[in-house]
Amino acid sequence: MSEIIAAIDEGAANDFLDTVVAGLGPQSTSGSSSLGPFAVSYSVSGTLSNGSVDLIPPGTIRIADLRLDWSASATLSLDLGDFLPEIHIPQVCIDIPCVGTVCTPRIDITWPTVSVPVSFGDFVRATVDLGLSVALVGGMWKVEGIVQGVPSLAFGPGTAAIVAGIGLAVAAAVAWVPLIGPFLAGLAIAVTAAIGIAGLTGWLGPIITPFISGTRFPIYEQPEWFEVLPATSAIDPAVSVHIDAIGAEVQHNAPEDELVLSADISA
Amino acid sequence: MSLTDTSEVFVSVEETALNDLVTALCTARPRLLSYGSPAFVPVSDVGDTQMPPILFPGTGGIQWHVRFSVPHLDLFDEDAPLPSQLTLGPGQFSVSTKVQICVDCPKDRHNQKDDLHDPHGDHGGDHPNEPDDPRWDDKPGKAQNPVCTAIELYAVGHLVGTTLDGQPALGFAVDAVELVDVSPDDLESVLECLIGQMLRAVLTTIRVPVSALRVGAFTLTPTVGPLIDIDRVLARGNL
Numbered sequence: 001m002s003e004i005i006a007a008i009d010e011g012a013a014n015d016f017l018d019t020v021v022a023g024l025g026p027q028s029t030s031g032s033s034s035l036g037p038f039a040v041s042y043s044v045s046g047t048l049s050n051g052s053v054d055l056i057p058p059g060t061i062r063i064a065d066l067r068l069d070w071s072a073s074a075t076l077s078l079d080l081g082d083f084l085p086e087i088h089i090p091q092v093c094i095d096i097p098c099v100g101t102v103c104t105p106r107i108d109i110t111w112p113t114v115s116v117p118v119s120f121g122d123f124v125r126a127t128v129d130l131g132l133s134v135a136l137v138g139g140m141w142k143v144e145g146i147v148q149g150v151p152s153l154a155f156g157p158g159t160a161a162i163v164a165g166i167g168l169a170v171a172a173a174v175a176w177v178p179l180i181g182p183f184l185a186g187l188a189i190a191v192t193a194a195i196g197i198a199g200l201t202g203w204l205g206p207i208i209t210p211f212i213s214g215t216r217f218p219i220y221e222q223p224e225w226f227e228v229l230p231a232t233s234a235i236d237p238a239v240s241v242h243i244d245a246i247g248a249e250v251q252h253n254a255p256e257d258e259l260v261l262s263a264d265i266s267a
Numbered sequence: 268m269s270l271t272d273t274s275e276v277f278v279s280v281e282e283t284a285l286n287d288l289v290t291a292l293c294t295a296r297p298r299l300l301s302y303g304s305p306a307f308v309p310v311s312d313v314g315d316t317q318m319p320p321i322l323f324p325g326t327g328g329i330q331w332h333v334r335f336s337v338p339h340l341d342l343f344d345e346d347a348p349l350p351s352q353l354t355l356g357p358g359q360f361s362v363s364t365k366v367q368i369c370v371d372c373p374k375d376r377h378n379q380k381d382d383l384h385d386p387h388g389d390h391g392g393d394h395p396n397e398p399d400d401p402r403w404d405d406k407p408g409k410a411q412n413p414v415c416t417a418i419e420l421y422a423v424g425h426l427v428g429t430t431l432d433g434q435p436a437l438g439f440a441v442d443a444v445e446l447v448d449v450s451p452d453d454l455e456s457v458l459e460c461l462i463g464q465m466l467r468a469v470l471t472t473i474r475v476p477v478s479a480l481r482v483g484a485f486t487l488t489p490t491v492g493p494l495i496d497i498d499r500v501l502a503r504g505n506l
Contacts, residue, residue: 003284005270005277006484012275012506016485222483228291228476229431235313239295241287243482256269258277261484267290 002247002262009256014053016259017063020217021050027211035203036195039077044204046070046211051125055257057250061130061145061217068153070208071121076166080111080174083190084183109179116173118166122158126151126212132219132248139224143248143261145217153209155201163200167192219248220261241265274490274503278481281499282342288475293337299472302465303332306371306410330371330410335420335469338364340439342495350445353423358495359442361423362470366462369415418458419447422466426493426500435477437493437500439470477502 130145320328
């Protein structure tokens with residue numbers, strides 16, 4: 001039997017993880033990939049908020065509705081020629097008496113490739129199961145909750161609006177292109193269709209999933225030599241004990257499920 | 268029954284761990300157990316706490332030194348045997364320790380030449396020294412002729428909630444004291460009164476922060492305890 005036991009019930013575990021998750025801070029990543037037919041360079045950041053905690057013996061902390069608020073800044077590189085019709089105005093020649101033959105120039109409009117910066121954000125929810133990991137690393141005892149498996153993300157209701165917003169942003173960004181005016185509305189629709197909700201979520205999923213699946217939730221972290229009292233003067237030095245062992249588990253002690261940490265110490 | 272019962276947080280500490288915490292405290296800060304006047308303790312340091320001499324006319328102040336060994340705690344129920352005069356009730360702890368008491372017995376009224384053949388010298392009393400007499404000879408001081416004795420001491424007491432640097436802490440209060448192998452009875456009574464006061468004072472300086480009871484796990488604002496259960500201290504409360 002362990003010398004020291006500290007336990008919290010499910011309600012306290014919920015409050016405790018509120019603090020833990022709030023302390024994780026934002027995460028970010030950047031890179032380049034494809035979004036629908038577009039090449040895109042991006043930076044994405046996300047911040048987690050706790051959901052509701054369910055303690056499941058013997059070693060699982062389930063967090064339902066763990067929320068990740070994310071925001072993305074991306075630069076889409078798109079060839080307008082992929083969306084707009086080619087325009088070819090052939091040469092026309094007219095014979096004019098006393099003047100001769102007069103011809104208009106042949107006109108071929110080649111749509112440019114443009115880079116369009118867009119920013120958008122929303123949230124996702126996921127239910128995750130945390131396993132308990134206990135380790136002594138570099139003189140520090142750590143108990144962490146580690147996400148088991150790859151969580152399934154539930155995107156927020158704003159995702160469809162984001163796709164439409166990207167289409168409009170693209171249309172606005174290329175309004176300067178000569179002769180494009182009549183095609184802008186169609187361009188927005190075409191871009192929206194090309195990306196699609198599935199395309200956006202399929203692009204975002206692999207980027208932001210690691211924000212959740214790669215997170216280690218700190219439950220306990222103390223030095224192997226635990227400071228009982230700090231030094232208060234030259235004749236009152238710090239007092240420490242050695243933590244010989246740490247354990248962590250979820251116990252069902254009727255009627256409660258409890259998160260239980262145990263420790264053995266020596267002077 | 269759940270560990271937390273109707274509270275959010277539960278902490279329990281077995282008596283072995285409590286003794287480890289007390290031992291760590293007393294080992295790192297031995298001065299909490301050792302007090303003496305300047306002839307024995309020239310200056311307060313990690314090992315000893317300097318106190319004034321005992322004022323008495325014509326002596327210039329009686330030099331003294333009192334040192335307790337690291338106390339050993341036994342939480343109810345009784346595992347460590349106690350003298351028959353003491354009983355360990357529910358909610359109580361017992362403490363056993365040894366107290367060493369020294370006084371300086373100046374030799375200026377004696378023929379010091381006679382002392383050269385006796386490394387312990389004459390204490391100035393009726394009892395000659397024996398080779399294994401307890402002496403205060405492990406620390407340089409100005410005591411001319413220290414005379415010491417060591418007495419085994421047992422006490423029972425109860426826990427008290429206190430604070431340490433504004434944080435909740437566990438304290439120890441003494442209910443009864445018993446000395447071993449002291450006679451006659453009236454001398455024992457006097458010494459129990461005297462040493463009991465010292466022990467009470469010493470134990471008030473030994474406080475264990477609640478944060479140490481849970482070795483930094485979670486947080487705990489106690490609403491129940493700390494109190495003594497069977498061979499352990501437990502507390503319940505909120506995050």
